Amino acid sequence: MPDLIERSADILARATSAVALTGAGISVESGIPPFRGKGGLWEKMDPMKVAHIDAFLEDPEGVWNLLIKDMKTVLDKARPNSGHTVLADLERLGILKTVITQNVDGLHQMAGNSDVIEFHGNFAWQRCLDCNRSIETSRVDLAQIPPRCRCGGILRPDCVFFGEMIPHEALIRSQKLSAACDVMLVIGTSAMVQPAATMPFIAKDNGAVIIEINPEPTPLTSRISNLPLLGNACSIMPRLAAAIRQRMPLPDNR
Ligand code: OAD
Numbered sequence: 001m002p003d004l005i006e007r008s009a010d011i012l013a014r015a016t017s018a019v020a021l022t023g024a025g026i027s028v029e030s031g032i033p034p035f036r037g038k039g040g041l042w043e044k045m046d047p048m049k050v051a052h053i054d055a056f057l058e059d060p061e062g063v064w065n066l067l068i069k070d071m072k073t074v075l076d077k078a079r080p081n082s083g084h085t086v087l088a089d090l091e092r093l094g095i096l097k098t099v100i101t102q103n104v105d106g107l108h109q110m111a112g113n114s115d116v117i118e119f120h121g122n123f124a125w126q127r128c129l130d131c132n133r134s135i136e137t138s139r140v141d142l143a144q145i146p147p148r149c150r151c152g153g154i155l156r157p158d159c160v161f162f163g164e165m166i167p168h169e170a171l172i173r174s175q176k177l178s179a180a181c182d183v184m185l186v187i188g189t190s191a192m193v194q195p196a197a198t199m200p201f202i203a204k205d206n207g208a209v210i211i212e213i214n215p216e217p218t219p220l221t222s223r224i225s226n227l228p229l230l231g232n233a234c235s236i237m238p239r240l241a242a243a244i245r246q247r248m249p250l251p252d253n254r
Contacts, residue, residue, distance in 0.1 A: 001230065008211045008227045009243030011183055015095050019181040020087055021199050022101045022108070025188020025214060029234040030078040032105055036190045037216060041067075053161035057129075060146040060154050068157060069145065072137060075104075075123055080111035083187065083213075083233030086241045088112035093248065097181070100174045102189060102196050104159045117170050117177075119196050121159035128153040166195060178202040186212045188233055191220045200224055213237065 012018060024034035034040045035047070049055050050067045080088075088111040090096035098115040099108045104123040108116045125134050130153025140147045140155060147155045160166060174196075178184065184203040191197040197219075200210050204224045212218070212225040213236045221228045229236045 004227050004229055005236070005239050005243050008229060008240055009247060011209050011211070011227070012090070012095055012185075012240070013244050013247035015183045017181050018090065018096045018183040018185060019177050019203070020090075020096060020099045020101075020185040020187060021178075021189060021196065022087075022099060022103060022187045023189025023191075023196075024103060025190075026083045026233045027078065027081075027103055027105055027107055028188065029081045029083065029232060030105075030107060032074055032078050032103075034188075034190075036192065047162060051162050053163040056156060056161055060156070064146045069142060071123060071157075072140075072142070075106075076138070078105055078107060080107045081234050083237045084108055084111035084113075086237040087185075087187075089241060090244075091115075093244075095244075096185075098173075098177050100177070100196070100199060102193070104157070117174050119160075119166060119170050119174060121157070121167065123157050123159055125158040126155040127158050129156055130154075134158065171195065174199055175202060178208075179206045181206075181208050183209045183211060186210060186214075186220060186225070187237075188214060189218070191218045213240075 028034055035042050050063050056063045084107050087096060087099060091113050098117060099113050100117045100119055101108055102120050104121055106122060106124050124137055126137055126140055127134050128149035131151045133149055149155055178199040179202050181203055184200055186200050200220055204210055210225045211227045212220055213229045213233055215232050
């Protein structure tokens with residue numbers, strides 16, 4: 001493992017257009033549970049019953065009560081961890097160009113990354129099903145479930161439910177950046193959900209080195225990851241940053 005970290009640091013220190021693909025795992029150590037695996041949300045509930053757009057439209061009250069209300073409580077409290085802050089450092093150093101995230105928690109922006117593609121939308125905003133007006137989630141009154149817009153329409157999170165399209169611009173930019181990057185850092189994703197999971201394949205097909213950080217093997221690990229770093233984001237990312245720091249100065253802001 002130390003050798004894999006050193007080799008990853010060598011490659012990242014020379015990179016100029018790295019892209020990160022992140023998933024729920026990078027936010028686990030910020031107190032946000034993942035979807036799959038140990039302690040995952042989908043162990044406790046069926047995503048087709050709580051995270052599919054048809055389920056939401058059929059029973060918005062039920063989905064707000066079962067999933068969205070708790071998500072708001074958890075996300076309100078969450079703050080970036082060292083996995084997020086190292087990615088922000090890598091951007092400041094000119095190594096990392098963009099973060100493509102499947103997360104809706106806004107923690108990459110909070111950590112300081114300036115180009116974040118929110119592949120599955122953002123929980124910071126709610127949208128009215130009737131008039132399409134947007135309202136910040138922090139301003140939503142949860143006294144009434146489902147919460148309503150001032151026009152009386154039901155509010156939904158501005159996130160991608162199962163059964164919905166990925167925002168067009170997010171998909172096209174992600175495909176282009178994946179094809180053009182020199183390194184892809186894949187952090188904390190089970191790589192089970194399409195089309196996000198195709199990005200590492202696009203990167204690899206176009207010559208990028210794939211560095212994967214995850215405590216568990218994924219479908220990418222034996223197939224395309226050049227450097228699988230087995231471990232939690234908050235354990236691996238600071239070690240990676242320290243190894244890069246030996247090769248170039250990093251802003252010391254942690
Ligand atoms: P998953 O919950 O499917 O996978 C989380 C991954 O993070 C797993 O591979 C874990 O092994 C890993 N992991 C756990 N703890 C970690 C840690 N401390 N550091 C690093 N990795 C850790 O999450 P995603 O791959 O993001 O979609 O799931 C993709 C999509 O499925 C989500 O965006 C969501 C979900 O259904 C929608 O809601 C549309």
